[in-house]
Amino acid sequence: MNRFLLILILFAPLSNLVAQRSKVMVMEIKSEIDPRTNRYVELALAHAEETKADIVIIEMDTYGGLVTDAKEIVDKIMDFKKPVWVYINSDAASAGALISIACDSIYMSPGASIGAATVVDETGAKAPDKYQSYMRGIMRSTAEENGRDPRIAEGMVDESFAIEGIKKEGQIITFSTSEALKHGFCEAKVESINEILARNRVADFEIDRFELDTADKIISIFINPFISGILILIIIGGIYFEMQSPGIGFALLASVVAMILYLVPYYLNGLADNWEIISLFIGLALLGVEIFVIPGFGVAGIAGLTVIVTVWLAVAGFAQGSFDVITTVTLSPLASVELLNVLAFVPTFTPFTCH
Numbered sequence: 381m382n383r384f385l386l387i388l389i390l391f392a393p394l395s396n397l398v399a400q401r402s403k404v405m406v407m408e409i410k411s412e413i414d415p416r417t418n419r420y421v422e423l424a425l426a427h428a429e430e431t432k433a434d435i436v437i438i439e440m441d442t443y444g445g446l447v448t449d450a451k452e453i454v455d456k457i458m459d460f461k462k463p464v465w466v467y468i469n470s471d472a473a474s475a476g477a478l479i480s481i482a483c484d485s486i487y488m489s490p491g492a493s494i495g496a497a498t499v500v501d502e503t504g505a506k507a508p509d510k511y512q513s514y515m516r517g518i519m520r521s522t523a524e525e526n527g528r529d530p531r532i533a534e535g536m537v538d539e540s541f542a543i544e545g546i547k548k549e550g551q552i553i554t555f556s557t558s559e560a561l562k563h564g565f566c567e568a569k570v571e572s573i574n575e576i577l578a579r580n581r582v583a584d585f586e587i588d589r590f591e592l593d594t595a596d597k598i599i600s601i602f603i604n605p606f607i608s609g610i611l612i613l614i615i616i617g618g619i620y621f622e623m624q625s626p627g628i629g630f631a632l633l634a635s636v637v638a639m640i641l642y643l644v645p646y647y648l649n650g651l652a653d654n655w656e657i658i659s660l661f662i663g664l665a666l667l668g669v670e671i672f673v674i675p676g677f678g679v680a681g682i683a684g685l686t687v688i689v690t691v692w693l694a695v696a697g698f699a700q701g702s703f704d705v706i707t708t709v710t711l712s713p714l715a716s717v718e719l720l721n722v723l724a725f726v727p728t729f730t731p732f733t734c735h
Contacts, residue, residue, distance in 0.1 A: 413445025444474025663687030
């Protein structure tokens with residue numbers, strides 16, 4: 381009996397180890413890289429921490445997106461304590477290439493590609509060199525951090541230099557699966573996530589595919605740059621038409637509703653601070669004074685509109701640099717139209733006119 385108990389005691393830890401299954405969390409990046417993707421990755425990694433996932437796998441198929449959001453995603457991935465692997469199941473272009481290089485291991489399906497990370501503006505034209513320099517630096521440092529050739533990573537952005545046997549001057553690097561394998565930007569060619577796990581000798585596992593809940597899906601809808609752009613047009617348009625015909629009417633109501641729909645998701649997502657919300661209501665109050673108490677358009681109206689537009693720019697992240705930063709890196713095509721609309725309204729509102 382004593383011998384039997386001794387055997388149980390000795391082998392109990394081993395039996396617990398064998399019985400323990402690896403937790404694998406899978407998330408998808410299969411759309412444009414923008415605030416929605418950024419938020420999705422943040423929530424997914426938080427979920428992985430809560431569920432004590434042993435491995436995180438990103439299934440990727442994207443042509444890229446905003447540099448600012450891609451950089452934030454990279455920082456989140458590199459700060460994550462557990463292994464993060466990426467499975468490129470078609471394309472990892474531009475910002476997608478940057479995010480892939482930030483992962484601990486890269487796996488690619490047959491016919492997949494990675495690269496082409498040149499920064500472009502909203503028209504598709506190549507952005508000025510200072511933005512290319514910023515992207516080159518991010519690509520280079522991210523590759524270095526994960527033991528990949530920084531010169532190749534830089535060559536995915538910069539066409540001005542040659543790399544012997546890899547690219548000629550004037551070319552941007554885009555690797556196929558076999559090329560990425562050859563040059564250390566892919567661990568293996570695979571056809572499924574299960575194959576990735578098998579290659580890493582993860583035999584006993586459970587896969588948890590992360591999905592947003594209903595509330596988070598609604599928030600994602602309203603932080604979509606396209607939807608945000610429409611809401612801003614309604615906000616500015618409502619204020620404008622209300623000033624043309626003072627009184628509480630449909631235009632003002634539409635503007636207020638649009639403003640709530642615009643700001644609440646940003647506030648819940650941590651993109652809008654308390655001071656911005658308070659400033660917004662101060663701006664609305666000043667406009668209300670101008671519309672209902674002091675008819676016309678004077679100091680209160682100009683101050684109110686200025687506060688509202690400033691808050692909008694701050695929440696959207698446009699106040700990070702000069703106007704050329706806004707138009708080439710951050711601004712969506714629709715948002716550019718919005719800003720032009722705001723600027724176009726100013727001459728109408730101003731008390732100073734020329735004939």
